[in-house]
Amino acid sequence: MIYQKIGKYILASVVFIALLGMVFFGMQWFSQSVLDMLIRHDGFFQGSLQTSVDGATAYIQQAPDNPKMLPYRNWQVEELSLEAKSAISVEIGSNNPNKVLFKKNEQQVLPIASLTKLMTALVVLERYDLDQKVAISFEAMAQEGEQGGLELGQIFSVKDLLHISLMESSNRAAYALSEVVGNAKFIDLMNEDVQKLGLTNTHFEDATGLDSASYSTVKDIVRLSEYLFEKYPLFTEIISLKEYPLYMPDGTLHHVLINTNKLLGYNGIIGGKTGFTDSAKGCFLVIQNSRQQGNHIITVVLGAQDRFLEMQKIMYWVDSAYQW
16 A cells, blocks of 8 residues: 555656656757656556556657747757857747747846947838838938938938948938938937837937937847838838938939848848947847747847857847757
8 A cells, every 4th residue: 555655756756857857958858868767667556657658758758849849958968158249049939929049138227339220220110101202311410421422402312221231331321311300309209119119128319320418228129120121011121121222302322232231141041230339349140940930039149249140140040049
């Protein structure tokens, strides 16, 4: 009688440990190791234990075919060490809720340089007439940086300025966009949208990202970029372009815009946005196709000496550390 009670107690404990390992750690090797141990020592137990083991084995074998459990972590791959101050990688999509694949200081508030232009783009896309014509002003020309090759008095459509702002990260183009409703009003609208999206650790003081008082977190940037990506096809189209011929109103070619995202097309990357200032250091957002069809991965790096290298490290690690 006492041996039967001990056997039942051991059976319950082993099954509980096995299920706990599968649920909380998602480790295939953990579950398999426990099952192997049980099978090697099945002489200590009788029928009901072997039935439980067989059932658990069947569950594990079916798990990779269950989309809701993917991707699952391969814990034999060590954690990633990054030089960047903050980073995050999140899988998004309708197949399962957002899943954080990697994170480092994901709620650390930092200046975000030209990733600020993501919010600039949102204000424009939600409120502007894309065909409206805008003249480049003295104030716009006073903004730091010559990206976009803009000149005083030149006229462009809002849509073209959006291309220049997102692809070549032109501060002058971003400022010109803010002047359509007035720079101060535009910044108010940016922070109004911060509240609407629930970006609790984000605030803007300018439309360009030159002001280090504009700040956010990698977690908030994922939320913002996901919203833009899912709601505005034009945003997705612009950030996916390697080149874009920019024409003047009279039909003459101004120049061919070159995307600052050097990793575009690499490892499934379909879009992104770069940023750099002395205070923010290298900042980088990329959106790439996930191995799970229909899903995408958003990765953000802030405060990096080499933003492209840090991004590649994360992508390589995710590919190694997870199985789809």
